[in-house]
Amino acid sequence: MKISLKIFLGYFLLVGLAAWFVLVVFVDEVKPGVRQAMEDALVDTANVLAELAKRDLKEGHILNGQFAESLRNYQAKAGVANIWGIPKSTADYRVYITDSQGIVVFDSKALAIGQDYSHWNDVYLTLKGQYGARSTPINASEPDGDTIMYVAAPIVDMGQTIGVLTVAKPNSTMQPFIRRAQQKIMGWGALLFVLSLGLGIAFTWRFTRAIHRLRDYAIAVAQGKKAVAPDSSNDELAELAQAMKTMRDELDGHQHIQQAIQQLTHELKSPITAIQAAVELIQPDMPVQDRTHFLNSIKTQSHRLQQMVKNILGLAALEQQQMLELPVNIELATLVRQQVQLVQDRADQRGIALVTSLAPALLIQGDAFLCGQAISNLLENALDFSPDHSTIQIRLAPAAEGICLQIEDEGSGIPDYALNKVSDKFYSLPRPANTPNAGQKSTGLGLNFALQIMALHRGTLAIRNAENGGVIASLLWPN
Structure with missing residues (x-):
């Protein structure tokens, strides 16, 4: 019907x-x-x-x-x-x-x-x-x-x-x-019936006409045709039309698949070129120190390629996922401790203290693996931009809107021009001079991956500079 x-x-x-x-x-x-x-x-x-x-x-x-x-x-x-x-x-x-x-x-x-x-x-x-x-x-x-x-x-x-x-x-x-009174009442009742019928037809026609216009607009968008989003005097239908227009603008603006391929191709050029150059420069009779340098460069760039491909595949799968399939209860304090333990050795090698303040018994409904990936990406990012012998604060506490995890480092912070870009795909800042990977960039996918994970959990990712230097990255899971 x-x-x-x-x-x-x-x-x-x-x-x-x-x-x-x-x-x-x-x-x-x-x-x-x-x-x-x-x-x-x-x-x-x-x-x-x-x-x-x-x-x-x-x-x-x-x-x-x-x-x-x-x-x-x-x-x-x-x-x-x-x-x-x-x-x-x-x-x-x-x-x-x-x-x-x-x-x-x-x-x-x-x-x-x-x-x-x-x-x-x-x-x-x-x-x-x-x-x-x-x-x-x-x-x-x-x-x-x-x-x-x-x-x-x-x-x-x-x-x-x-x-x-x-x-x-x-x-x-x-x-x-x-x-006579009953006849008059019945007469007016019949008139009311006819008026109701007419008003019902007019109301239905007006309402369904707006829906049909939205349907035609959606079909035109699906066929790649140019079409103007319909307007409506009905608030809900007007909001739906605006949402469809926004969706189309996003699709047109991103051209998701093509753009991802182009960006990936562009990003792969740099590590591949570095590997090729190192291979060509290695000679059997060159000094051991130089040979070791080029081999380490090949190893580093190979690892970067592997991470880039892995992250791209994971991100593509995540973007296609519209909802959590099998959400479970997650005790966030335990999950955070597990992720901190995974990066503890790296932090110890550089003398970086991982200081945790985790409120217990904070539960959410979600995917434990994905939430762990989001936390891990923020910890890895904080380590990459933290100077040796510094401190990273990891705080988990209830907030007015839900449950908030904050990871604060003591690095040099994010330049103002990059604050709104750091979670974009393939956007990466060079590591500071006082870190092991100084001058190098990451795949630029970690923060975007975390952003997509939080969106799937109806949560948010926020990144800002701390007042005394460094960066505060926050994950907020709603109530």
């Missing part, structure tokens, strides 16, 4: 469910809302009629008094009304009056005169001084059928309840209003 369809269905489902829920609530609330309004009107009507009927009930001629005559006249000619488009031409009320004992003494429909209504809630509760109302089915055999609402009001004279007047009105008379 295409992402555009997934987005549309998800959006439409969300909006559709919300609209359906709102419609159901509205429709379900219409009927009780209308009935509540009708009950409120009946309360006022009952109280007004109770006041009008008080004199006739008190004087004993409620059946043929002014009140009864007025009701009969109204029922005979109820008048014609048009209520918001719904015609009304008949009287829908039934009015009955009971005495203080609950016996019906007046009924506008002449249905229950003389009957005892004291057990009905409208009469019973009103006689007790409470609000009396009830809703009763029109047909007792159909309890779920249409109902009649009864609302009562007390007839009070001199503080005494002398009777109860009840107004009854079928709930079905409100059905046209309820039906």
Whole structure:
């Protein structure tokens, strides 16, 4: 299923469910809302009629008094009304009056005169001084059928309840209003449905169009075509477009494979030339001292070639690796001690003190071999640039961002122009005059190798000059 369809269905489902829920609530609330309004009107009507009927009930001629005559006249000619488009031409009320004992003494429909209504809630509760109302089915055999609402009001004279007047009105008379309200709600609901559909289509089209533009840009980049990175008003898509542009700029700028081959070819020329020159100069009858010098030069340059090829292969494999395959728990203090032990003999030969301050029980998740290589490269670098009888400080401690390893030497430091280049591939500074390999350069891959290892561990490599001379190289593993 295409992402555009997934987005549309998800959006439409969300909006559709919300609209359906709102419609159901509205429709379900219409009927009780209308009935509540009708009950409120009946309360006022009952109280007004109770006041009008008080004199006739008190004087004993409620059946043929002014009140009864007025009701009969109204029922005979109820008048014609048009209520918001719904015609009304008949009287829908039934009015009955009971005495203080609950016996019906007046009924506008002449249905229950003389009957005892004291057990009905409208009469019973009103006689007790409470609000009396009830809703009763029109047909007792159909309890779920249409109902009649009864609302009562007390007839009070001199503080005494002398009777109860009840107004009854079928709930079905409100059905046209309820039906019309529901139809309007459903109509607006249908309009909302159509608008939601239109908005969903527009939203999906706009969103997926940006994705398609990103896809087309990626295809163009893969085919080597020139293309302008698409822009987008969506923050996340804009960030993705910028990330793709940056990726392309990096790929175009580095031309990784070709550049690596060119640089490697260039770097190999120097040691090969030195070996060839030494071989040509060696003669059988030359002094032993000179022969030894040339042989040592061949050995040194051969070792440099071997290291260069080894580092290039390792770096190429590392750059292709996108994530750690089998990370394990690494106790960093133990790993650092192991790497320090490997270079201890070299340091002792030159009188260099390796002073360690390692916090215990600092664990990371990673590749122990690769992390060991990164630490080893920094130690080798520090030894190469440290004068004899100096000190190298090795500190491991927790930091705010994670765990930090610092290796600080007492060398001459890095020139300002080289500070931002020392971790570049094939970039190397000549060793200082007061070191065994004075004037020589390394393969220029060690620090870049360490940089790639830290990137694989989501960490960082930082190199800066110390305030009192020397260099501080730091490895930071994040929490």
